[in-house]
Amino acid sequence: MIETIRASFVIARRDFSAIILSKSFFFFLLGPLFPLIIGIAAGGLGQQVRQDIDQPVIGVALEEGQSAKLLEARKALAKNLGNNALPELLLLPDTDPDDPNISAKLDTADKPLTAIISGSLEAPLLTGSEQDVRRWSGKVALLSETALSGSSPVAVKTGFVTETNSSNKRGQLFTAQAGQAVLVLLTMILAGMVLSNLVEEKTNKIIEILAAAIPMDAIFLGKLFAMLGMALVGITVWSSLGLLGGSIIGLNLGNLPVPAVGWPLFSILMVAYFSMAYLLLGSLFLGIGAMATTVREVQTLSMPVTMGQLLVFFLAFSAITKLGEPIEWFAVIFPFSSPFAMIARAAQMDNIWQHGLALVWQAMFTLIIIRFSVMLFRRNVMKSGNSARKKSLLARIRG
Amino acid sequence: MTSSAHVKTPENAIEAHNIVKRFDGELAVDGIDLKIKKGSIFGILGPNGAGKTTTLRMLLGIIDPDEGERFLLGSADPISKAHQVGYLPEERGLYQSMKAFDAIGFMGALRGLPLAEGRKRGRQMMIDHGLGDAVDKQIRQLSKGMAQTVQLLGTIVHDPDLIILDEPFSGLDALNQGKLERLIRGQADKGVTVIFSTHVIAHAERLCEDIAIVANGKIPFTGKVSTARDRLRPQVHLETRNLEGPWRSAIPADCQPLGHNWHFTLPESGVEPLLRALIEGDAGIQSLSIERPGLHDAFVHIAGEAAAKKMEEDSALEGEAA
Numbered sequence: 001m002i003e004t005i006r007a008s009f010v011i012a013r014r015d016f017s018a019i020i021l022s023k024s025f026f027f028f029l030l031g032p033l034f035p036l037i038i039g040i041a042a043g044g045l046g047q048q049v050r051q052d053i054d055q056p057v058i059g060v061a062l063e064e065g066q067s068a069k070l071l072e073a074r075k076a077l078a079k080n081l082g083n084n085a086l087p088e089l090l091l092l093p094d095t096d097p098d099d100p101n102i103s104a105k106l107d108t109a110d111k112p113l114t115a116i117i118s119g120s121l122e123a124p125l126l127t128g129s130e131q132d133v134r135r136w137s138g139k140v141a142l143l144s145e146t147a148l149s150g151s152s153p154v155a156v157k158t159g160f161v162t163e164t165n166s167s168n169k170r171g172q173l174f175t176a177q178a179g180q181a182v183l184v185l186l187t188m189i190l191a192g193m194v195l196s197n198l199v200e201e202k203t204n205k206i207i208e209i210l211a212a213a214i215p216m217d218a219i220f221l222g223k224l225f226a227m228l229g230m231a232l233v234g235i236t237v238w239s240s241l242g243l244l245g246g247s248i249i250g251l252n253l254g255n256l257p258v259p260a261v262g263w264p265l266f267s268i269l270m271v272a273y274f275s276m277a278y279l280l281l282g283s284l285f286l287g288i289g290a291m292a293t294t295v296r297e298v299q300t301l302s303m304p305v306t307m308g309q310l311l312v313f314f315l316a317f318s319a320i321t322k323l324g325e326p327i328e329w330f331a332v333i334f335p336f337s338s339p340f341a342m343i344a345r346a347a348q349m350d351n352i353w354q355h356g357l358a359l360v361w362q363a364m365f366t367l368i369i370i371r372f373s374v375m376l377f378r379r380n381v382m383k384s385g386n387s388a389r390k391k392s393l394l395a396r397i398r399g
Numbered sequence: 400m401t402s403s404a405h406v407k408t409p410e411n412a413i414e415a416h417n418i419v420k421r422f423d424g425e426l427a428v429d430g431i432d433l434k435i436k437k438g439s440i441f442g443i444l445g446p447n448g449a450g451k452t453t454t455l456r457m458l459l460g461i462i463d464p465d466e467g468e469r470f471l472l473g474s475a476d477p478i479s480k481a482h483q484v485g486y487l488p489e490e491r492g493l494y495q496s497m498k499a500f501d502a503i504g505f506m507g508a509l510r511g512l513p514l515a516e517g518r519k520r521g522r523q524m525m526i527d528h529g530l531g532d533a534v535d536k537q538i539r540q541l542s543k544g545m546a547q548t549v550q551l552l553g554t555i556v557h558d559p560d561l562i563i564l565d566e567p568f569s570g571l572d573a574l575n576q577g578k579l580e581r582l583i584r585g586q587a588d589k590g591v592t593v594i595f596s597t598h599v600i601a602h603a604e605r606l607c608e609d610i611a612i613v614a615n616g617k618i619p620f621t622g623k624v625s626t627a628r629d630r631l632r633p634q635v636h637l638e639t640r641n642l643e644g645p646w647r648s649a650i651p652a653d654c655q656p657l658g659h660n661w662h663f664t665l666p667e668s669g670v671e672p673l674l675r676a677l678i679e680g681d682a683g684i685q686s687l688s689i690e691r692p693g694l695h696d697a698f699v700h701i702a703g704e705a706a707a708k709k710m711e712e713d714s715a716l717e718g719e720a721a
Contacts, residue, residue: 010509212481
């Protein structure tokens, strides 16, 4: 056992330094920047498009006095509903409110119009495409009503309490969802990399030297911990940059809903459960990847593996609001979904002992998977034992 | 694996009893028995595909035999003795991005040597072997021969008691083959057991005291090189002035002269009776030489013509590749 730990440390140290000191690691660290940049760009564009779609311009072809009332009513309603909730109004002077060809104005006004209000405030006629008319007729009715009544909207007084049991529960649910989402995202991004982890050793024939020198379990363990180390370095860098960025733009983290076990323990559990999720999925991926004979096979395996990951994550997600129900217990006990289900528990339940139990269970299962993977690897790849098969993994799957 | 049927002896570096290995149902190693004494240079001789590498991989614990048992330095779990063993596989492999001295240190670390010490020794060993300029180069920047030397140094950096080299001369030029032979002798002088496989008889003949001949997954011979040679009678090359006379009875009856030259196997009775008969029978000896058979002749005799021919072809192919 001691020799296995020592040897796995030798492998982990080699792999970790090889990854960290490589040029590609820099790009790995930059990785999350790309979706962030794309997200910001896409978000900006989306907002612009949404503004164009959601805040249409409606032409007003009413009598002069009624038009002025309608504009006043919009101004008053915007105070309570917000400017974006109401359509922009554009006066169409010199337009007859009863013009039977009012629709011609839709394309000839200064701005592209979504619809035109004509007739009178008492009996407004909204002309436009069926979709736009259906969408905006309610708001036009509200504007007309307000314009006709001439009254300002009632001011609502507000009173705040710091927190309620209900708001606490909602907040914790939010924390559970957020914590689980972060774990899922990180595991999905990082665990898949383990799939191709033994390819270098196999293509360079180094596996023969390793297999003759140290227990095979140590090779698998070392590789897994090196990848975990790399993932944790990445997460540390990303979260530090995130916190730095947050403090620069004045993000107040004190407003975040407090998880049931408190922030310090929750943070520790996030790291622990990420590590366990990574080790569990990583050991499985390493075992599958080790069986592949070529990089092409590894690439082919990536898709079903990602689908498998998604299934596990859906299970954990679906259990998040069902604390104590059979589906949630299943998610807690099933090793691959256990870390995700348990982080949701940490956000919503304050007993701590269950986490110790869960971590031991997950660690135990990781070791079982490694043992099983090693057994398969020795038998199928190293051709050791009685039933050695000289077939590639895909050939074995095909039978 | 247990040692119930056989008792391992402490003077043996390796013991194997009836080990069998099949791949896809085909026999690769067919019931091999082997005992290799500590402190010897032992050659495993045979053509490619004879089962040498599979045998070595089983002895090292890289793969388990389907049947039989093996002991490495007295242990049925060879990996547990890995710190005392150095292994150079037939298919060389190093991490391409590693620096040369670091690769040696890493290989030492795998076998229990502290990494810093391994790196220090790696640097010194490279300087001692004339590779001082390549110490800080990455493996991918080295020539094939240099990379092979680095791997060999990594095999012995931790001062093992037993070194196993699978086709170590393969791919080396004559100069580096000579260096390797000196290194093997140097290790043996320090009391290290060296086992190597080869399909080049000359290497085994020059280096080994003991050999095993492997053919078709079996070992038809294991023992001293001299014993293998002794399986064949020495060859007599004789030139006589006379072609007839009473001395002819001392020469095998089916032996016909080529001019005045005679070539025949030394009779069982030995050299002295032959000489006496030739002199007393007035053969008129012009020249006489008695040649002890080489290991190649012994190999042909023991493993058969087909195996010998295959081994010659392997050597020729390797010569072309080099």
